[in-house]
Amino acid sequence: MIGGYDAPVISNPQIILTMKFKLIDLPYAKDALEPVMSEETVSLHHGKHLNGYVNTLNKLIEGTAFEDKCLKSIVKEAEGKMYNQAGQILNHNLFFLQLRPKDEAKKAPTGKLLEAIEKEWGSFEDFKQKFQEEAAGLFGSGWAFLVADKDGKLSIDKGSNAYNPITEGLCPLMTADVWEHAYYVDYRNVRADYLKALWEIIDWKTIEEWYAEPEQAVKCACKASKAE
Numbered sequence: 114m115i116g117g118y119d120a121p122v123i124s125n126p127q128i129i130l131t132m133k134f135k136l137i138d139l140p141y142a143k144d145a146l147e148p149v150m151s152e153e154t155v156s157l158h159h160g161k162h163l164n165g166y167v168n169t170l171n172k173l174i175e176g177t178a179f180e181d182k183c184l185k186s187i188v189k190e191a192e193g194k195m196y197n198q199a200g201q202i203l204n205h206n207l208f209f210l211q212l213r214p215k216d217e218a219k220k221a222p223t224g225k226l227l228e229a230i231e232k233e234w235g236s237f238e239d240f241k242q243k244f245q246e247e248a249a250g251l252f253g254s255g256w257a258f259l260v261a262d263k264d265g266k267l268s269i270d271k272g273s274n275a276y277n278p279i280t281e282g283l284c285p286l287m288t289a290d291v292w293e294h295a296y297y298v299d300y301r302n303v304r305a306d307y308l309k310a311l312w313e314i315i316d317w318k319t320i321e322e323w324y325a326e327p328e329q330a331v332k333c334a335c336k337a338s339k340a341e
């Protein structure tokens with residue numbers, strides 16, 4: 114006893130739990146994406162679905178070789194349930210970071226990104242059409258992406274469940290979540306209407322910044338979930 118005060122004894126300091134990953138802070142208010150995406154959808158999608166993936170991943174990595182790895186490494190190296198949670202976090206962070214309220218979002222790319230899009234698809238409108246077709250045609254739950262390879266060449270990539278292009282050595286730049294939870298409240302079963310409306314809130318200023326150094330997008334998405 115020191116000065117009449119019993120200092121607490123921590124018998125095993127290692128018991129103190131650390132949360133490795135955190136839920137991303139959205140760069141806008143939950144109702145700011147209306148009418149394209151309702152407050153209810155954003156609240157459920159961010160606060161329930163994404164939060165669930167973060168909590169589950171934090172539990173899964175405890176005491177494993179992945180405990181001290183970054184999100185990107187877990188997506189690249191883990192398998193099964195752990196890959197699914199980490200892939201979903203990375204994809205959702207990208208998804209939420211690329212969105213802005215309708216009146217703020219830059220609706221179309223310019224400069225180098227526009228040139229690269231025109232090179233592959235002829236025009237931005239043709240790209241949007243092709244992207245919508247690919248995303249609408251993905252069977253079941255998954256993700257569609259605009260990606261760049263190491264030389265900056267663009268393509269559309271997609272995959273089921275928690276698929277992320279970094280597993281194929283590609284850099285995701287823009288993405289559409291086509292899990293039903295992304296659109297069911299606002300668009301019911303009509304995925305095509307959701308995809309068409311999504312262009313109103315995708316911010317091409319953010320995507321241009323990412324395209325300037327294509328690995329930026331994943332870096333930003335990983336950083337957004339770092340708890341430290």
Ligand code: MN
Nearest residue numbers: 162290292295
């Ligand atoms: Mn989702």
